[in-house]
Amino acid sequence: MHKNPILRVCTKILFAPIILFGLYVQFHGDFGPGGGFQAGVIVASAFILYSIVFGLDKGKELFPSNVNLFLLTLGGIIYGGVGITSMFLGEEFLSYNVLGSSPQSGQHIGILLVEFGVGLTVSNVMIALFNAFAGFKSGKGN
Amino acid sequence: MISELLINAFLVTVMLAIAIALLKTRTVIFTVILTSAYSLVAALMFITLDAVDVAFTEASVGAGISTILFLAAMAYLPKKEEENFSNQFLPALSCIVLGAILIWCSYDLPQIGLISSPIHQHIVPDYILGSRNDIGIPNIVTSVLASYRGYDTFGETIVVFTAGVAVLVLLQNNKKNPKNTKSKINKIDKKVG
Numbered sequence: 001m002h003k004n005p006i007l008r009v010c011t012k013i014l015f016a017p018i019i020l021f022g023l024y025v026q027f028h029g030d031f032g033p034g035g036g037f038q039a040g041v042i043v044a045s046a047f048i049l050y051s052i053v054f055g056l057d058k059g060k061e062l063f064p065s066n067v068n069l070f071l072l073t074l075g076g077i078i079y080g081g082v083g084i085t086s087m088f089l090g091e092e093f094l095s096y097n098v099l100g101s102s103p104q105s106g107q108h109i110g111i112l113l114v115e116f117g118v119g120l121t122v123s124n125v126m127i128a129l130f131n132a133f134a135g136f137k138s139g140k141g142n
Numbered sequence: 143m144i145s146e147l148l149i150n151a152f153l154v155t156v157m158l159a160i161a162i163a164l165l166k167t168r169t170v171i172f173t174v175i176l177t178s179a180y181s182l183v184a185a186l187m188f189i190t191l192d193a194v195d196v197a198f199t200e201a202s203v204g205a206g207i208s209t210i211l212f213l214a215a216m217a218y219l220p221k222k223e224e225e226n227f228s229n230q231f232l233p234a235l236s237c238i239v240l241g242a243i244l245i246w247c248s249y250d251l252p253q254i255g256l257i258s259s260p261i262h263q264h265i266v267p268d269y270i271l272g273s274r275n276d277i278g279i280p281n282i283v284t285s286v287l288a289s290y291r292g293y294d295t296f297g298e299t300i301v302v303f304t305a306g307v308a309v310l311v312l313l314q315n316n317k318k319n320p321k322n323t324k325s326k327i328n329k330i331d332k333k334v335g
Contacts, residue, residue: 025198030279033194035287037298041202048210076303079296094292104278111279111288118299125306126207132313133214 011053018046026119030111036118043119044126056134065131068124075121082113149190157183168223174212181205191254195283 026039051059083094090098096110097103160180167173181204188197252259273285287295 029284030281032281033198033283035195035284038195038198038202041207045202045206045210048207052210072303072306076299079299083292083296094296096289096292103276107277107285107289108279111277111284114288114292114295115284118295121299121303125302126211128306129211129309130214132310133211133217136218136313 007053011049015046015050018049019043022046022119022123026115027112029115030108036115037122039115040119040122040124041126044123044130047123047127048130051130051134056131060131063127065128068128068131071120072124072128075117075119075124078117078120079114082110082117086110146190150187153183153187153190157187168225170216170219170221170223171213173223174209174216177212178205178209181208195281 022039022043025034025042026036029035029039047059047063050062082096082099086095086098087093094110094114097106099109100106157180160176160183164173164176164180167176181200185197185201185205188194188200256262269286269290270282272290273279273282277285277289279285
């Protein structure tokens with residue numbers, strides 16, 4: 001853990017805005033640049049910053065490893081689940097048209113969910129990788 | 143037009159300077175930082191090409207998270223790269239020949255943004271119209287990425303997932319903590335299924 005108070009205060013101040021920006025990039029990806037991949041990385045960077053400044057143990061208190069691994073898998077399941085749902089509703093795999101009341105709203109719902117799955121997987125893979133590398137020698141990797 | 147040329151020339155010069163500095167340096171941390179700077183300049187390059195989404199990805203992934211992961215992994219590397227004294231004539235020659243071939247080929251490329259070039263004729267008009275009429279999303283990149291090319295993005299997500307799990311399993315398996323290894327692998331197995 002860093003003793004430097006400036007780093008610690010700045011991290012605490014920056015943590016929420018970084019996640020907010022990540023969410024903005026995630027859900028505004030339909031209208032501007034951005035999407036699941038970028039947003040996932042931005043959200044992950046907030047948690048990694050916290051781990052760097054306050055230490056790996058504090059970071060894991062904030063975001064436990066088992067939650068991390070669960071969400072990592074959940075992202076892929078959401079993506080695949082959207083595809084299979086559209087199959088059950090009588091269309092092809094990942095055809096979003098049937099998900100909503102009209103084809104356009106179906107596409108909106110499908111894209112939103114799929115991007116959310118991508119963001120979830122990417123952010124949690126990045127956090128898990130950082131934890132694994134940072135905790136490798138001490139045997140604290142998740 | 144002339145300003146665009148100036149900006150491109152500036153960016154290419156900075157990229158070349160970083161690349162030469164990368165070749166010269168033997169310290170691992172400088173290599174990591176210079177790679178990050180290179181990615182940042184590449185992101186600016188993508189912005190001048192109007193590829194904002196790619197620039198965003200390059201800036202956040204290339205310059206941001208991969209630098210952090212390199213720094214985290216760097217703790218297990220020696221601080222300095224060893225000098226390489228072997229003969230580098232053949233590698234240099236093959237690099238120069240490959241570069242020359244690429245530059246020669248680039249003269250055959252269509253002008254950037256030319257509407258009559260083949261890539262803008264085949265399926266792109268359908269995507270541009272469909273993104274507005276069928277999908278109703280202003281960002282064509284998102285509609286191509288998530289809807290038209292949904293299979294590819296699914297594959298990408300699974301690749302990220304698999305790579306992450308593979309690295310986790312590899313790093314769990316170190317011999318330094320044998321008592322933790324087994325139970326933790328079992329835990330991962332349970333989580334991954």
